Amino acid sequence: MKFLEKIRRYIKISEVAPISRRYFIMNAFDGATTILGIVIGAYAAGITNEFWVIWSGLGVSLAMGLSGFAGAYMTEEAEREKKLNALEKSMLIELKDSVIGKASRFASLWAGIVDGVSPALTALVCLTPFFLSSHGFFSINFAIPLSVAMALTTMFLLGVFLGKISNRNMLFHGAKMLFVGLIITFIFLVLKITQ
Amino acid sequence: MIRRIVLDVLKPHNPSVVEVSEALSHLEGVEAVNVIIYEIDQQVENAKIIIAGSSIDFENIKKKLEEMGATIHSVDEVAAGERIVEEVKTPQDRSARI
Numbered sequence: 001m002k003f004l005e006k007i008r009r010y011i012k013i014s015e016v017a018p019i020s021r022r023y024f025i026m027n028a029f030d031g032a033t034t035i036l037g038i039v040i041g042a043y044a045a046g047i048t049n050e051f052w053v054i055w056s057g058l059g060v061s062l063a064m065g066l067s068g069f070a071g072a073y074m075t076e077e078a079e080r081e082k083k084l085n086a087l088e089k090s091m092l093i094e095l096k097d098s099v100i101g102k103a104s105r106f107a108s109l110w111a112g113i114v115d116g117v118s119p120a121l122t123a124l125v126c127l128t129p130f131f132l133s134s135h136g137f138f139s140i141n142f143a144i145p146l147s148v149a150m151a152l153t154t155m156f157l158l159g160v161f162l163g164k165i166s167n168r169n170m171l172f173h174g175a176k177m178l179f180v181g182l183i184i185t186f187i188f189l190v191l192k193i194t195q
Numbered sequence: 196m197i198r199r200i201v202l203d204v205l206k207p208h209n210p211s212v213v214e215v216s217e218a219l220s221h222l223e224g225v226e227a228v229n230v231i232i233y234e235i236d237q238q239v240e241n242a243k244i245i246i247a248g249s250s251i252d253f254e255n256i257k258k259k260l261e262e263m264g265a266t267i268h269s270v271d272e273v274a275a276g277e278r279i280v281e282e283v284k285t286p287q288d289r290s291a292r293i
Contacts, residue, residue, distance in 0.1 A: 013209045087207055090238040091266060099262035100207060 007106070008054055013099060014080070014107035018185040021165065029158050029177065031119030034060050035126035036151040040188035043144050050130040050140045054145075057130070061123040069116030077108040126151040133184050148185060155181040197251040198279050201272035202244045206265035208235075212242065215263050222259060224250040241268075 042053045077114030084104050088095050095101045133143035163170035216230045226248040234241040
């Protein structure tokens with residue numbers, strides 16, 4: 001059986017798709033929010049070196065990625081083990097080597113990967129202006145607002161995605177997510193002004 | 196040479212009957228599969244599986260079902276040989292005597 005087909009089958013059997021979708025949105029949002037915080041904080045502190053932002057951002061991305069993976073993997077593994085044990089009790093057989101056992105193990109790993117990759121991914125996207133700035137494409141004064149705009153756009157798009165999967169108003173859901181990002185931006189800007 | 200076999204199987208809700216029947220139908224020597232769910236519990240369901248073919252390998256069927264997380268409760272009917280012999284009513288059958 002082809003690899004992708006096998007993965008699709010495991011996702012279907014383990015019913016991990018809705019959980020991984022939740023993990024993806026939740027943690028991708030975390031990633032964007034964290035970088036937004038770092039960037040606005042750097043702006044408030046008057047940092048002029050893009051590498052400070054890049055290294056802080058990368059450090060946070062790695063930490064979020066690893067913590068996301070470990071946390072989700074262990075939680076899912078425990079939950080699925082419990083579910084599998086209950087099913088084994090009903091079936092009166094061992095299911096470890098069956099497709100259900102394999103799908104269950106795959107689901108834990110899958111949830112961990114999604115949980116780990118999503119915040120790191122959005123964090124890296126939001127850090128892109130600083131990478132470009134460090135290569136001389138534009139100044140850090142342009143990279144900061146661009147990064148903030150990218151973080152806010154990411155949040156908005158995550159909201160739109162939520163609206164799409166719930167079959168509701170996509171723009172409204174996007175605006176709700178965007179509002180959270182705007183709160184963070186607003187707080188820091190007020191702090192900067194009152195400094 | 197098994198041509199038809201009827202099994203009473205206990206299976207979890209997932210993989211679904213569609214997947215189980217598809218997986219069984221792809222086995223060598225199997226030409227047709229019929230899966231009927233006759234009882235559903237919270238975690239598991241009971242299915243009557245009828246498999247017909249030119250040369251059914253029972254061990255393969257058993258292995259595939261176990262791989263899908265199912266277990267055979269009983270083998271309720273087997274038809275083997277050059278052709279299938281259908282069940283007939285005889286005076287010895289309880290229903291015939293009544």
